[in-house]
Amino acid sequence: MTFPAYPDYRDSGVEWLGAVPTHWESWKISHAYGELGSGTTPPTSEAEWYEGGTVPWVTTGELRESVILETKKLLSSNAISTFSALRLHPAGSLAIAMYGATIGRLGILGIDATTNQACCLLTRPNHLHVKFTFYWLLAFKQNIIDLYASGGGQPNINQEIIANLKIPAPGVREQIQIARFLDHETARIDALIEEQQRLIELLKEKRQAVISRAVTKGLDATVPMKDSGVEWLGKVPAHWQVCKLSFRYSVELGKMLDEKRNTGTNQVPYLRNQDVQWGVINIDDLPLIDIGPNELERYTVRLGDLLVCEGGDVGRAAIWRHRDGKIGYQKALHRLRPESPNRDTAEFFFYSLMAAKALGVFEESDTKATISHLPAEKFRQYKFAFPPIDDQQEIAAELGSRLKRSSETISYAENTIALLQERRSVLISAAVTGKIDVRNWQLASGSPSPELAQEAV
Known part of the structure; x- marks a missing residue:
């Protein structure tokens, strides 16, 4: 939709306003x-x-x-x-x-x-x-x-x-016309934005449902099932093992920060809670901590380690995917490492954590209030379902593919929202400064009502 300009303009005298119609x-x-x-x-x-x-x-x-x-x-x-x-x-x-x-x-x-x-x-x-x-x-x-x-x-x-x-x-009558035009047009744009927001929410809900089903039921709907004995898991494939996390993964908290962390001779960058977002780890401008040679194995990460937030947004996780350099991690993070790489893959367990988080596993059952911390001792006792390694790899690959497509659709919807919001702002600015002339604009159903035209607010 395009609108004409006014026939004549004058300088408003304000740089950021530019020219306005002469009769304003x-x-x-x-x-x-x-x-x-x-x-x-x-x-x-x-x-x-x-x-x-x-x-x-x-x-x-x-x-x-x-x-x-x-x-x-x-x-x-x-x-x-x-x-x-x-x-x-x-x-x-x-x-x-x-x-x-x-x-x-x-x-x-x-x-x-x-x-x-x-x-x-x-x-x-x-x-x-x-x-x-x-x-x-x-x-x-x-x-x-x-x-x-x-x-x-x-x-x-x-x-x-x-x-x-x-x-x-302009005069009040023309102001009313401009306001009516903007009410109508911004309402249309807002409705389109709301549609995209609903689409994003539906896509996220579907994505979460796909993840939860895959890590608790697998990809083959025909396999025999058994009761897991764990409420949030429900029934799981009969050939899967249900056990405490500590039976399959080592769970270690990072190094406690102290006053000397920046003064030692063995300075190493370290990851903080806020550096670990879902599926993404920040590696830019990391602070330093002193980790001695005898502590490097205990307090650093290596390729394939899963980092899980111990505090704040408890359970938020990402996989460390870098090979080079020594990177430490602070006590606000758990480092999970498979006891046997031939038996478990962090990619599968990352999706298990996403499902557990969404289903409220890391919430107190009596108050439903998210706990502020997840001690290692408690984390190790949580029970999860573990398929054979071949199933884990297949499930992780399938979820990775589906989530990629879902993320692309969500990203497209988010970009659409951004463009609509920009369009909304530009339209408002153009109308209230007279860059467009909407004096002859009318609703599709007819001309502006006499009542509104006579309004003298």
Whole structure:
């Protein structure tokens, strides 16, 4: 879909805005809105301000570039009458996050509400339509943050900065048309993005199901089965062995870090928990640790070792596939090595760990809360199913092939989402700066309704 340009343009005077249509005027937000306001946070230790609350209270975490219809917290009417900074802002007000990680987020009140001190509210619009202003700020919020935000790790802007922003815009009626166009077009794009996201979720679910079935049931559906005696495994092929991990693999934690790790004479790069992601190990810019000659065998990895996270995302794993160099590993990782390479392959057990993780094997059965650590002694006692080596190799090869195809499809869907998101951003920017003329745009079903055309928000 292509749209024409306006017939004439003038320089906006702002480098990052470029030219705008000649008939557009620049409005300072403080002149275009009757009021700019904010709110406050009553002491959370004093229950009287929150108990029996009926007044919606908006925080910046609830600004999600959408209409706000409910809030996580409600304030009591007593809080509204006690704190002068709290006032009820009418539905239709535009909220902007001014502080910290949420800076620049936007939301439109769908209900009358009050806010905390990190929100700036634009109410009583005169010359700028709320939805047009919303889209303009959405398009250029990063420019505004880059130019005007102060502070280091927690940047912020203030009401004065927002009040002095100048927004080039046509008349209100034309602003409404632009907003209607963007509502429609962004909704179409969002629907396409949602379809791709659903596809990705379905592909991931199918991939996980394929892995779980392969490592517990094998590839041949006709073989006799037996009860494994392990809940998450269920029935397994009768010729498979079910046993503790320690019967098939050595399980060793890495070296404990200490103050002297960077001062010894035997410096070796070492892997940390965060370096081991699913199927991938980071080898760039690794820190150093002192591992003496007599400790190298114990605290270094070799080709084919399986590294498993002991803490954090417990059970996350990857196979070490490099031949060269001495690489250590810290105590936050388990190093798994087959007791007999002729009996077990790490490729198969990697997929077993993926299945176990997805099925909640590394979660506490009483609370279902993921445990923060998996001690080696406990890990060694977990039971898994182990096919003969030929079956392990066949299963690993088949899963590798299937997962490659699945990953390619997921990657294509992710790229599609990225392109759609880029298209969305470009379209918004083009419309709110007049790079495209949508004055004659109309829905396929007919012309813009008279009601919307007369809207005077």
